[in-house]
Amino acid sequence: MKSTYTIIFTCMALIQAICVYITKKSKRKIAPDWILPTSISLIPTLANVAITLSQSTQVCNWAYAVFYASLTWLLLIMAYFFAKFTAYEKIPKQIKIVLTALAAIDSLSMLLNPILGHAYQCYGSLNQYQEVCIVTRGLLGFKIHLILSYLLSILSFAILIRKICISPSVYWRKYLTAIGSLFAVILWDALFVLKKTVIDTSIIGYAIACAMITYFAIISKPHILINSLLGKVAAYTSNMIVFFDIDGICVYANEPAKKFLGIDDGSLDKCKELLEEITGQKIEVEKNENYTKTIATNKNPVAHLQVEYRTIFHNKKTEGVFFQMQDATESVNRYRKEKYLATHDPLTGIYNRETLFKNAEEKIHAAPETSFYVLAIDVKNFTLLNDMFGRETGDTVLKKMAFLFPSKKLPNVLYGRLEGDKFGMVLSKEDFESNVAELRHIGWQIGTLLRKRHYSVTLLIGIYRTGENDISIPTMFDRALIAIDSIKNSGDAKIAYYDEEMRQEMVWEQQIVTEFSNAIASRQFEIYLQPQADREGRIVGAEALARWNHPQKGLIPPIHFIPVLEKNGLISKLDFYVWEQTCIILQKLKRMDKNDFYISVNISPKDFYYTDVAQSLIDLVAKYEIDCKNLRLEITESVISTDLEMKLPLLDRLQVLGFIVEMDDFGSGNSSLNMLKDIRVDVLKLDMGFLYRAKDLERSRIIIKQIILMARELGIQVVTEGVETQAQADFLRSVGCDVFQGYYFGKPVPLEKFFSQMLP
Template identity: 40%
Template sequence: MGLRRTEKNEWGIERAGRDKLTGLFGASSYIKTLNEIQQTGGAFGIIVLDINSLTCINEKFGESVGNQILVVTAKKLKKCIRETDMAFRTGDDEFSILIRGVCNSEFYEDIIDRIRQSMNRRVVLPEAAIKVGIGAGYARYPENGNDVQSVIKAADSVMYQDKRLQKDEQKTEKVSAYNLSHDSLTGLYNKRGFVEAVRIHLTENPNTNNILLMSNFRDFKMINQVFGVDKGNEILIRMSNLIRERCGRMGIYGRIDSDHFVLLMEKERFRESGMCDVLDDFFCNILGADYQVRLQIGIYDVADPDMDVLGMCDRANIAIRSIKHDSKLAIAWYQDDMMKDTLFENTIISRFDSALKNGEFVPCFQPQVDPDGKLVGAEVLARWNFPGRGIMHPKEFIPVLEKAGVVVQLDRYIWERAAEFLEKWKGTPMEELSLSVNISPRDLYYVNLGDYFQDLMERHGLDPGKLKLEITESTVMSDPEQGAALVEKLRASGFIVEMDDFGSGYSSLNMLKDIHVDVLKIDMGFLHRTDDKKRARIILDFVISMAKTLGMSVITEGVETRDQLEFLVEMGCRIFQGYYFSGPVMLEEFLDRYYSSEKENEKAV
């Protein structure tokens, strides 16, 4: 500390020396000044101040930054006190203010509040913008002590108590900040924490090439419903532990939604084959052999590090939504043209509710006939008469509605329409006709199908055998026990249950052992998907023979040629469905083709 000059203070007491860094009176004159004032018999008070964490600031930003904070602090103190008061720098990070005369507590607290408010704002320096906090306390002579040392001790005691309270508040704030930025279930970053961490990382590392991965468990809501929320949470926790264990400090990761995990990492560190091997181990018996967890992963190659982080996540999610196949693990990289598909899907979903209300979904009928082409039944299928586009094929909208979880509503609509047709056809030549409708996998979990279909038949006064119910292997095998119970309940109520796409699954024979159905529907695509047609025909012949032995009827789908029809007849098939006879057609064409009476047609429509 250097001495600038000798001068007298406001009380006429000769004082020498100022702090070279801040320009305030120095520590060497502090105690001496207080003693001299006491000896003159004057009343006074002191405010003691301590800068929080100055040592940490020096270590992180350097002493030059710490010194600048001291200078700024001194300037702020001068602005907050009267001209008759004095400010001292009494230690490395400590300051004191000497207050002249008798002043009440509100006066001291007002000065401290003004100092604290000015210091709580970030101190903007060339090197950094730093939020500076202070601890503060005050004491008065002679109220809080009979001599200078006791007054200083009393002020220090209040100041240290204030710092302890601040530390407790900071701990609470840290806990609160942690809760705001972390997922309570897994301990990973939540959406807010992930976005903030990624933005900081990309700002500090603008020249690194990164990728963002997002994972999605297919039909996770169904897992919660079938196995319980606790089991679903267990899967999420295991997944988070796997990410934490494998990624460590190599990336930034979090859980930003129900079953969506995200990871930002350097592209050169990513090995797709290694990730697949790790996830294969993860899948082993996670829910038992009867239910296969399916994980989809979308990857976005971060081309623009300045892009909004949630925009990056959206693109990874778009890649997920582009996945069409249903394998255990599916991976897709984002491509720009996927955005068009996403916009189309959003249009589908946004129009769906109004389309149902406005009757835009149109039931079509694909005939089921005997070898001579005589009509014995029909399958009711949905088409969407999309405004401005025309008739839309189910392949364009059904997968979208399934992913959005709203296909159940469409299924119900078709079931209701089919029942309405059967009721209207009473007393007409179409009265003997039966109709088949499809049950999707999601229907099994979102609708009490047994009670629903019984109520449907009662409301329309129909024999349950008139409405045949088509289920797929995947529908019942996702939960074999529940599937078997449902099939038995439906059959006991008089419904005819048909197994659609038999043979397309991996455990068809095992399924037949445990689940009794009335009809097997075999797709001729079974023959088209192999080069060994002879071997395929032998297997097909065996399946038809086995069905007859088990007391089941067989409907062959996808019949397109006369040759196919003839060899299927030789094998014993008696009911056919396919474009050789007719594709799905609108109601008017269906009735015109098979019922020529215009009067009956008008009544039926």
């Protein structure tokens, strides 16, 4: 019999060890709290194995000590575990300290019993099979041990019963299992104590309780709870849920579904017909269909319905189908709004840049044989319009443009807003050529918005013509915009066609701008001097001109880089460079005792805005210790045609200091008698082109003569530019011209050549 119990106890220990392993591998939140109780439960079981195997009173005495001591700790830790298991965290800290201290004292008492013999006595006894078994007789210390054990058990009972009282019945199962297991163990142990059987079999109850709690707390899923919660989810969700059995009969519809379908519990048989009408699809359970789709409905306020249809299986057999439906009106409307905002310009309501590019690509690729025009349309001086009338008026103009684009005469046009005041359009060559007047008319119609305010709106149109080996759509529009740039400063042109020369000009402009700073730093700009001669032909001065000696491109003429620098606000840096280099040359001439030799330098209109012209010139003259009169300053009418009140005092200041101010290109159209009336200059530079362009040569000669006479009357010296022949020089001498400049007297030359061949 003892061997049978030994096997049973060993099996129980094995079960408990498996529980420990399963708990350790589990990822459930409660698993770490259950590892310690399951591990400690092994100790009394193994102690019982030792008791049944041994016939030595001393060995059994120690085994019983371990058995009773470990049971105390097991019951205490089980109570703490049940507190965690039931989410009860309100055991006061002081009580925990007291209980732990009592458990420690009791276990120490049990472990000292083999020495002191105060808690129980061990003695041999024969069982019914005449086998010697070592049993115990409880003393006072053992009774105290029993009281503590029962108190700890009652604490666990109290924690579990409290949880049952405050929880819905669907949660009771796992707590009742724990209570039942604990109650069975205590009852089993009490019967052993009362009957005083030879072998304590109550340990089997501990092992079974350990396995039961491990199963319900760690292994099993709460199917009853899950099914109950799912049932309530179906009942309480705002989604509409309908179930059909395998015969297609409606067995359940929650309240939202019944309300939407307009039925009650007594008319569930109408569900199938109603849902088939709404979804437009037959409900055939045997087909095992599954789908999710959004449909439009005529049931206000539900304009759109998201329908999910699923077949339910159990063991690979169809159990029925269900519908889950929800009002998708808000989400559909939100999606449409987001899609609209993602594809349309928020101000004008037409396609935005990205959508225009996408649709343009589709349109052009869909008709490879058709020649298309890609248009960029820009409102000329739109920034000024905004500044004069306010951004609100500017926005109104843009919206009016977008409104006018979808013309009946241009039904196949694709249009959108590129950015700011720039719009894009794609249409066939034939449509454009036959309706170009309609596009101009759009500009006229927009102009009516501001006509009462005496402001004319002008549309500039750049056109890129598609070809065989075409580029990307964004690049097409970029090139159409390049075409617009070519006419922005034109007074008459409204339409420009892109050609490769425009692109080359832009590439060239970019190269100039990119390389300019390095060119200044590395002194790639060289000063050329063009001589000026007096009436006797002596070289008395020169004009300083800049030439770019590029390391790869060679000598670049000014016409190729000066306009670029002016356009990009870099001309003032070049002018300052020329001024300083000229001062260095004048310093050299001074050292050569050429104190009366002068050099003229140009002042550009933008110099007044990017630098302090007067102070810069004064500082340079002081730095190189030259005379102000030797550094002459050439200006044109365009220099002072704006902000006259600001610039005139600066020029007066320079003249007072001794600088000589020259009016350049007089007679070329850029200077006039009107400006001469307002500005006190020292020198007039008369352009001989005035004479060349005249139809009546004699008439032009008379005008030139009178200009020179007028200048002499005003005390202004005259320098004539563009003198190329002996005859021109003789004529100018005869009418009183003082100084001459032109190819007849010398072309612009580098410094070395000027000093070696032309300097007197």
